[in-house]
Amino acid sequence: MDTIWIKLLFSLLTIFIVLNYGLLLQGVVRKIGARVGRRYGIRWYQPWIDIIKNYAKRTKITHGIMYYIAPAFRLTGGIGLLLFMPVIYGTDMFSNFSFTGDLLLLLYFQFFGVLGMALGAAEGGHPYSAMGVSRGLAQVTAYELTLTLGIIAIAVQYQTLSITEIVAAQQGGIANWTIITNPLAGIALMLAFLAAMGRSPFDVVIAPQEIPIGPPTEFHSGLLGVLQLNRAIFPAAKLILFMNLLFGGATDWGTLIIKTFLIYMWSVFVGVAFPRFRVDQSIRWYLFIPLIIGVLAVLFMKF
Amino acid sequence: MSKEHTEKRIVYSPDGEPIEIDPIKDYFEGGRPEIRNPRNGIIEKFANWARSESLWILGFGTGCGAIEMRPLMTPRFDAYRFGYQWRPTPRQSSVFVISGYLSVKTLKRVIRSYEQMQNPKFVVALGSCTINGGMYYDSYNTINRLDHYLPVDVYITGCMPRPEALLAGFDHLKRKIKEGRGEGANKYAENFDWYKANQKKIIKDWDIPDYNW
Numbered sequence: 463m464d465t466i467w468i469k470l471l472f473s474l475l476t477i478f479i480v481l482n483y484g485l486l487l488q489g490v491v492r493k494i495g496a497r498v499g500r501r502y503g504i505r506w507y508q509p510w511i512d513i514i515k516n517y518a519k520r521t522k523i524t525h526g527i528m529y530y531i532a533p534a535f536r537l538t539g540g541i542g543l544l545l546f547m548p549v550i551y552g553t554d555m556f557s558n559f560s561f562t563g564d565l566l567l568l569l570y571f572q573f574f575g576v577l578g579m580a581l582g583a584a585e586g587g588h589p590y591s592a593m594g595v596s597r598g599l600a601q602v603t604a605y606e607l608t609l610t611l612g613i614i615a616i617a618v619q620y621q622t623l624s625i626t627e628i629v630a631a632q633q634g635g636i637a638n639w640t641i642i643t644n645p646l647a648g649i650a651l652m653l654a655f656l657a658a659m660g661r662s663p664f665d666v667v668i669a670p671q672e673i674p675i676g677p678p679t680e681f682h683s684g685l686l687g688v689l690q691l692n693r694a695i696f697p698a699a700k701l702i703l704f705m706n707l708l709f710g711g712a713t714d715w716g717t718l719i720i721k722t723f724l725i726y727m728w729s730v731f732v733g734v735a736f737p738r739f740r741v742d743q744s745i746r747w748y749l750f751i752p753l754i755i756g757v758l759a760v761l762f763m764k765f
Numbered sequence: 766m767s768k769e770h771t772e773k774r775i776v777y778s779p780d781g782e783p784i785e786i787d788p789i790k791d792y793f794e795g796g797r798p799e800i801r802n803p804r805n806g807i808i809e810k811f812a813n814w815a816r817s818e819s820l821w822i823l824g825f826g827t828g829c830g831a832i833e834m835r836p837l838m839t840p841r842f843d844a845y846r847f848g849y850q851w852r853p854t855p856r857q858s859s860v861f862v863i864s865g866y867l868s869v870k871t872l873k874r875v876i877r878s879y880e881q882m883q884n885p886k887f888v889v890a891l892g893s894c895t896i897n898g899g900m901y902y903d904s905y906n907t908i909n910r911l912d913h914y915l916p917v918d919v920y921i922t923g924c925m926p927r928p929e930a931l932l933a934g935f936d937h938l939k940r941k942i943k944e945g946r947g948e949g950a951n952k953y954a955e956n957f958d959w960y961k962a963n964q965k966k967i968i969k970d971w972d973i974p975d976y977n978w
Contacts, residue, residue, distance in 0.1 A: 500840040508819070508848060515819040515859070518812035520801040520950075521884040670853045682856035682883050 472555040473545055477695070480544055480702075483719065484694030485509040491730055498734045513690050519683035525585050532582020533681065533688035539575025540696035543568055549702055550718065551629045551711040565623045568703060569610060572658070575692065576602050579677045586680030594676025597741045598667040601657060604748040605664075609654035611756030615647035616640055616707055618763040625703075629711035641708045646759035648708050653752040655729060657744065658700055662733030664744050701725055771972045789974055797976055798954035801884050803945065810945075816859065816885060817942035818848045820935065823858035825878060828865025829925065830892040836928045849935060855881040860938070863915075865925065866894035866907045872914060873968050879915055880977050884950035887918045887938060892925050899924055913963045916949040916956075 489506040496503025524530065546564050550556035576598055583591035619640070620628050632638045641648035657664035668676045678689055701722035705711060709725065712718035739747065773787045803809045826834065837844040838851065852858040855878040867875065879886070890911050893899035898909035911917055918941060921934035941947050953960060957976070965971055 496843075496845065501843045502846045503843075504845045504850075505848070511815050511819045511848065512850075514812070514815040515821075518815055519859075519883050519885070520803075521799075523883075670851070675853050675857075678857075679854050680856055686857055 468555065469558070473558050476549055476556060476558060477541060477544065479715070480549070480698045481691065481695050483722075484696075484698035485513075487698065487723070487726060488694060491726065494730060495734055509690070509694065513687050516682075516687040516690065517684050522683040522685065525587060525680065528581045528585040529680075530582075530685070532578050532585075533685045533692070535578020535582070536575040537688050537692045537695070539571050539573075539578065540692045540699055542574065543571040543703065544695060544699035546571070547699075547703060547706060548626045548629060548711070550714060551626065551633075551706075552713050557626065560624070560626055562622075562624045564625050565613060565617060565628075568625075569606075569613065572606065572609070573602065575696065583677045583680070588679045590675075591677055591679045594667055594679065598677060601664060601667060601741055601744055601748075604745040605654045605657040605752075608650050608748060608752040608756045609658065611753070611760055612647045612651035612654060613707070615644060615650070615756075615759035615763050618760070619644050619647070625706050629706050632710040636710070639708065639710045644759070644763075646755060646762050650752060650756040650759050651704065651708060652728065653755065654748075655700075655704055655725075656732055657748065659697055659726070659729040661729045663736045663739045665733075666738055666741055666744070669738065697726075698722070798880070798884075798950070798957060800951050800954045802951075803948070813942050813945055813947070816947070817939040820849050820860045820887075820938070821852045821858045822849055822860045822862055823855055823878065823882070824851045824853050825855075825861070825875070826864050827867055827871050827875060828863075828892070828894065830865030830894075833891070833925050833928055833931060834862060834864060837931060842928045842932065844932065844935070847932070847935070847939075855879075856883065858882055859885065860887045860889060861915075862889045862891055863895055863911055863917075865892040866899065866901045866904075867911060869906050869908065869967055872908060872964070873973070876914065876964055877973060877977055882950075885942075885947060886950050887942070887947050888915050888949055889934060889938060890917045890920045891931065891934075893922055894924070896920055896922065908967060914960060914967070916952040916960075918947055918949050 486506070486509075488509045489504065492508075493503040493506055545558045546560060546567050548557040548560045576595075580595045580599060583595045616628065617623055620631050622628060628640070632640060636642065641652075660668065668678070678686060681689055702712075702718065704725055705718070705721045709721055712721055771788050773785065775783050775785050777783055804812070822834075826832075836842050837849070849860075855861075859882065861875075861879055861882065863875065879888070888911075890896070894901055894907070895911040895917070898904070898907065901907045902909060908914065919934050919938045921930055923930055926934070938947070961975055
């Protein structure tokens with residue numbers, strides 16, 4: 463009985479740390495993007511102010527029940543992804559609720575939030591939301607193929623569906639990391655990672671300059687605040703997932719922050735260097751080279 | 766002016782089922798704006814600080830002055846460092862910059878957009894045209910005093926004001942919000958009938974409800 467309460471407390475602590483880390487990443491990365499464009503950029507603590515501002519709005523309007531539930535769905539996707547995997551390897555408490563089949567569950571959580579948003583945005587009634595959601599779902603479906611193939615290759619390699627065991631198998635130096643021992647799956651996953659982070663070449667879905675901001679067009683005040691919380695937690699959780707799968711996990715928070723920051727830089731560098739894809743372009747791109755690499759990764763494991 | 770598109774009508778589904786459509790009721794939501802009193806003390810002060818440090822500007826260039834807002838996003842002026850960001854949708858924005866002259870046709874859209882923004886919201890009027898009509902003072906289709914149609918928080922004079930002047934104006938708005946004087950939305954709700962009467966005097970083809978959100 464006591465352990466479950468301690469576990470819950472540590473889960474809340476995990477969420478709190480990862481949320482603030484995610485917001486910090488957001489601010490720092492936007493600053494880096496600005497510096498690349500020779501601008502001074504936002505203040506690093508701007509994401510916190512934006513969230514406080516949105517919660518401090520005095521009015522909000524509603525379009526129906528689903529409109530309220532959608533941000534909660536979205537946040538559930540982020541928190542679920544975070545809590546069902548070992549954040550810090552080797553500690554009981556920061557392994558949270560990870561279990562033997564968590565790898566499959568996490569694949570599901572990738573999609574969960576987007577579907578929730580689709581329902582909420584549809585009830586919002588704005589045509590741009592519907593357009594944004596259909597674009598988002600199409601793009602997620604495209605990169606999900608590569609992602610799943612990469613994850614299957616890793617599962618076959620280690621003969622397990624438990625992330626803890628995958629991390630355990632990678633301990634003992636860089637030579638044991640999956641990105642070295644299984645480079646094909648690593649490449650496939652890192653290509654899928656680009657779209658999963660929703661940064662530049664693949665950010666047409668929520669880019670404010672395109673079809674106005676896509677799915678969250680109608681969301682405002684506290685509802686937008688919830689979505690912003692998710693936009694901090696979800697990428698950070700994905701970073702931790704990729705770190706666990708490919709880069710040997712982390713045994714303490716310091717290692718976690720250094721590793722995830724460097725992994726994030728991969729998508730940031732690609733983002734500031736390459737212009738935005740249209741959705742049809744990004745789908746075509748994902749269904750060609752990354753998909754072939756993914757299939758090869760699985761075949762390579764088989765034979 | 767034809768208003769057919771706003772009249773009630775019956776359409777038939779593929780199965781022959783009649784569906785009644787009332788555009789005004791289906792596409793808009795009527796009612797009146799409500800006054801939301803600010804909270805007391807330190808909570809409101811903190812909220813006002815957050816509001817003033819995170820001003821989201823509605824990307825709606827109403828007149829020629831909009832061209833002076835673009836440089837604010839460039840490396841030379843870079844307004845992002847002061848917490849200004851541009852949002853594409855009125856739902857999420859808190860500052861409406863009326864950039865220059867306002868034609869009657871645009872005024873209708875401006876009112877709709879303004880009413881869709883959530884309380885608290887602020888209006889910055891840019892250029893002489895919003896004060897007394899500027900060089901369009903005797904034009905047949907522009908308004909002269911913006912203050913008659915929307916509650917304005919800050920005026921920035923000039924024809925057109927330079928981006929530096931805009932930054933100074935935004936700074937003034939920040940101070941105003943921090944002092945708790947940025948209550949334009951409540952002022953609009955308080956004097957709703959007066960604003961509406963003024964708006965309807967100018968806009969002849971009024972085919973939207975009095976208040977859409």
